[in-house]
Amino acid sequence: xxxxxxxxxxxxxxxxxxxxxxxxxxxxxxxxxxxxxxxxxxxxxxxxxxxxxxxxxxxxxxxxxxxxxxxxxxxxxxxxxxxxxxxxxxxxxxxxxxxxxxxxxxxxxxxxxxxxxxxxxxxxxxxxxxxxxxxxxxxxxxxxxxxxxxxxxxxxxxxxxxxxxxxxxxxxxxxxxxxxxxxxxxxxxxxxxxxxxxxxxxxxxxxxxxxxxxxxxxxxxxxxxxxxxxxxxxxxxxxxxxxxxxxxxxxxxxx
Amino acid sequence: xxxxxxxxxxxxxxxxxxxxxxxxxxxxxxxxxxxxxxxxxxxxxxxxxxxxxxxxxxxxxxxxxxxxxxxxxxxxxxxxxxxxxxxxxxxxxxxxxxxxxxxxxxxxxxxxxxxxxxxxxxxxxxxxxxxxxxxxxxxxxxxxxxxxxxxxxxxxxxxxxxxxxxxxxxxxxxxxxxxxxxxxxxxxxxxxxxxxxxxxxxxxxxxxxxxxxxxxxxxxxxxxxxxxxxxxxxxxxxxxxxxxxxxxxxxxxxxxxxxxxxxxxxxxxxxxxxxxxxxxxxxxxxxxxxxxxxxxxxxxxxxxxxxxxxxxxx
Numbered sequence: 001x002x003x004x005x006x007x008x009x010x011x012x013x014x015x016x017x018x019x020x021x022x023x024x025x026x027x028x029x030x031x032x033x034x035x036x037x038x039x040x041x042x043x044x045x046x047x048x049x050x051x052x053x054x055x056x057x058x059x060x061x062x063x064x065x066x067x068x069x070x071x072x073x074x075x076x077x078x079x080x081x082x083x084x085x086x087x088x089x090x091x092x093x094x095x096x097x098x099x100x101x102x103x104x105x106x107x108x109x110x111x112x113x114x115x116x117x118x119x120x121x122x123x124x125x126x127x128x129x130x131x132x133x134x135x136x137x138x139x140x141x142x143x144x145x146x147x148x149x150x151x152x153x154x155x156x157x158x159x160x161x162x163x164x165x166x167x168x169x170x171x172x173x174x175x176x177x178x179x180x181x182x183x184x185x186x187x188x189x190x191x192x193x194x195x196x197x198x199x200x201x202x203x204x205x206x207x208x209x210x211x212x213x214x215x216x217x218x219x220x221x222x223x224x225x226x227x228x229x230x231x232x233x234x235x236x237x238x239x240x241x242x243x244x245x246x247x248x249x250x251x252x253x254x255x
Numbered sequence: 256x257x258x259x260x261x262x263x264x265x266x267x268x269x270x271x272x273x274x275x276x277x278x279x280x281x282x283x284x285x286x287x288x289x290x291x292x293x294x295x296x297x298x299x300x301x302x303x304x305x306x307x308x309x310x311x312x313x314x315x316x317x318x319x320x321x322x323x324x325x326x327x328x329x330x331x332x333x334x335x336x337x338x339x340x341x342x343x344x345x346x347x348x349x350x351x352x353x354x355x356x357x358x359x360x361x362x363x364x365x366x367x368x369x370x371x372x373x374x375x376x377x378x379x380x381x382x383x384x385x386x387x388x389x390x391x392x393x394x395x396x397x398x399x400x401x402x403x404x405x406x407x408x409x410x411x412x413x414x415x416x417x418x419x420x421x422x423x424x425x426x427x428x429x430x431x432x433x434x435x436x437x438x439x440x441x442x443x444x445x446x447x448x449x450x451x452x453x454x455x456x457x458x459x460x461x462x463x464x465x466x467x468x469x470x471x472x473x474x475x476x477x478x479x480x481x482x483x484x485x486x487x488x489x490x491x492x493x494x495x496x497x498x499x500x501x502x503x504x505x506x507x508x509x510x511x512x513x514x515x516x517x518x519x520x521x522x523x524x525x526x527x528x529x530x531x532x533x534x535x536x537x538x539x540x541x542x543x544x545x546x547x548x549x550x551x552x553x554x555x556x557x558x559x560x561x562x563x564x565x566x567x568x569x
Contacts, residue, residue: 014404022410026418029430033422036429056424057347060340060355061434062326063442067307067318078445079435085445086325086428086438110326110334111344112352 040082043089044184044201046074047097047124048106048114052203058113061086065105065114073097074105090126092186092201097126099152099185122153127184127201128208129158129177135198141165141172147188147199148175156181158188175199179208262497270498273538288531289386295377303327303441324378324437325428326358334358339476343425346416363480369529371481375467375474376528380436384451385467388458389506400461405468405509405526408475415472427472464506474526481525488527488534489545490516501533501542521550 037056046065049055063076065088073095077083088105090097099121106114118124129147137144151158157178162171177199186201277285302320305311311319317331326336336358345351366374375382418426428434432454435447454466467474495513502508510524511533534542 018404018407018410021407022414025411026414029414029426030418030422033418033424033426033429037422037424053423054349058344058349058351060326060336060344060425061428061438062322062336063307063438064322064326064328066442067321076438076442078439078443078447079450080446084429086434108321108328110322110328110336110352110355110358111341112350112355116352 036085040084043083044127046088046105046114047103047121047126048118050113050115055113058111059087060111064108068104068108071095071098092189093197096186096190122183124183128179128204129182129188129199130202130207131177132198135194138173138175145173145175146191146193150187150191152187153181266496267498270496270538274500285535288535292377296380296383299378300380300440307441323441325434335362338363339473340425340428343419343428346419347423347425367480367483368485370484370486371477371525372474372528374477376530379433381433384455385458388455389464392459392463397460403462403469407469408471411470412472412475433473468506478525485547486529486544487547488522489543489550490521491541492517494539495541496539501537504532504536
């Protein structure tokens with residue numbers, strides 16, 4: 001065997017060894033990554049953040065959104081904490097998002113993890129306010145409604161519904177959150193006077209249900225069957241002399 | 256060529272002697288690049304920190320330097336981004352915004368000119384940790400535990416890129432001790448210091464220059480970029496006595512293969528971080544920073560210069 005062949009063999013063996021090391025290490029690394037990425041499903045992201053998986057892919061962990069935030073709302077997650085490492089998040093009970101109209105955090109993002117497609121900060125969907133009915137002062141019958149009054153989209157994201165109360169003349173004022181307008185800014189959570197906030201912001205995925213598209217709410221005007229769910233095309237009419245399919249029972253017992 | 260050994264041991268010993276006989280002042284001067292490197296490393300972090308916490312501004316409403324080493328903006332105008340991080344994000348399939356691509360191109364261009372691993376030696380804060388470990392290791396009787404091929408870092412680099420495709424997240428950015436350190440210093444450390452302690456102990460007790468010299472994929476990335484660098488360490492073979500002191504202080508001693516250097520006239524390998532340890536130490540002044548296009552012009556001139564000095568003396 002020539003010297004060249006031996007050298008090549010040696011080289012190939014080394015490449016194989018290196019690849020094996022990389023593959024073994026890669027498996028461990030892959031495991032670590034998957035653990036880290038799903039570390040916290042409760043993370044609340046800045047306005048305009050992409051869906052969580054896309055956000056994880058796109059965020060370069062530079063913290064420029066954190067620099068740009070004038071209220072020190074945003075924090076950059078440290079290593080080994082609850083939040084996925086190096087990504088921006090906020091804790092509404094500490095400092096909520098005050099919905100700057102010019103969205104400086106989104107503008108500071110160099111990668112598009114905070115999407116520039118967000119034109120109006122009121123269209124952002126950072127999370128959804130959820131009320132703990134058992135501990136909400138208003139739902140207990142007290143006059144609180146602080147969340148309603150503090151809500152920057154008052155009357156749209158949080159509305160008050162009055163309910164008569166049996167033993168007293170006074171109505172109860174129930175705050176109700178509407179997901180089509182709630183930005184998840186968390187100003188309500190910050191303002192809630194209970195010891196532990198009775199209204200909280202959570203990611204939509206954790207709290208929002210979804211009815212099937214086949215449900216028809218017949219009492220709502222124009223609530224038609226959706227395009228996606230059309231009834232099957234009628235079968236071809238039965239030929240004379242044959243029984244119509246599915247209609248037999250009408251003729252049964254006929255004189 | 257004469258039959259006598261080209262580099263007699265006596266000459267080398269004289270050189271080493273010269274090194275040991277240095278005055279205290281000369282010793283301090285030989286630390287000049289270390290001092291400069293610490294100043295750039297922590298100076299840059301200070302600019303980030305000052306902008307983040309003390310509201311440092313170049314003018315009204317013009318923040319000085321926002322972000323961190325992964326991505327930043329200088330004077331609210333010039334974007335910069337870590338091209339390795341951007342490459343990983345690109346591989347996850349995310350469509351990057353223009354700003355991060357321009358930023359990565361600027362940074363890549365800069366290091367392609369001054370030397371890829373100038374990032375490692377002059378900017379990366381983990382370098383301060385590993386330098387400390389390396390410095391201590393030289394002074395403590397720590398036996399070699401095992402040897403590891405230095406090219407393993409290129410496999411780590413390849414793994415990082417492949418994993419970015421597979422997992423859909425920038426694989427190195429999510430575990431990077433480099434990121435943990437600069438993000439930690441600027442935005443809050445969390446448990447990141449544990450990774451730094453681990454690297455320190457690894458370098459000190461387990462493997463000499465273990466992290467930066469063997470494993471770090473970011474260093475591997477910059478090594479590949481650094482092949483085009485203009486600023487290189489020039490080698491003057493006429494004055495060199497092969498005393499080997501340069502290789503003792505070099506964290507990547509394989510780049511100072513003197514036989515290769517005699518042919519090329521400068522350090523070609525991309526793994527050189529232009530840290531300047533060897534140039535400051537060399538007792539014969541055979542190693543110096545130079546611009547690559549000028550090296551070949553300087554190289555023959557080095558002999559002529561000595562001749563000129565001799566002429567003056569006679």
